[in-house]
Amino acid sequence: MPKRLSRGFFKRSVHEVAPELIGATLLFNGVGGRIVELEAYHHTDPAAHSYNGPTRRNAVMFGPPGFAYVYRSYGIHWCLNFVCEPEGSASAVLLRAIEPTVGLPAMRRRRGVKADRLLCSGPGRLCQALSITIAEYGLALDEPPFELFARSGDVEVVTGPRIGLTKAVDYPWRYGLKGSPFLSKPFKTPI
DNA sequence: TGCCCGATTAACT
């Protein structure tokens, strides 16, 4: 039986939490799968929403770790983050892709795509597949409707530059499961 | 108040 993750799991640096979450299982209302891609954001990071201090949108990032930060991206999509570190440090990991394993019919219906590879391969797609919106803003990650389970076996984690940024583009703060076909984009392979 | 731009996606040429 996999170990359930409590909110204390997030009371550490994003760079400790992110690699440990690769291969973990996320369920929302019993639908979801295995986390294969994440990005880290930190309050000293010019690309982070928390960089310029608290606003109504990012307020939960300045609170205790282990809660959901949801925001609207490009006016269209929802994106889900897990708040990390001791309270007030305003850092979080962005869920970028999961491998869908539980509740595939519901995810296919919500996404309306033919290929299962496209169900959750991207931050906006993932939220559409799990039906996560601003209504989930600030919810605890260790209480229903969220469920988080630690990974069972060993995994190979790869890192690289984050996607879609114009600031701090060279920070290698993107974490992924090596070789997963469910990544939003492939990681650059070493020469 | 007005304007620009973004942690994106899908549908184009």
Added chain:
DNA sequence: GTTAATCGGGCAA
């Protein structure tokens, strides 16, 4: 390869 969809934050005036 390019572009439209669409809205909240940040900053200038």
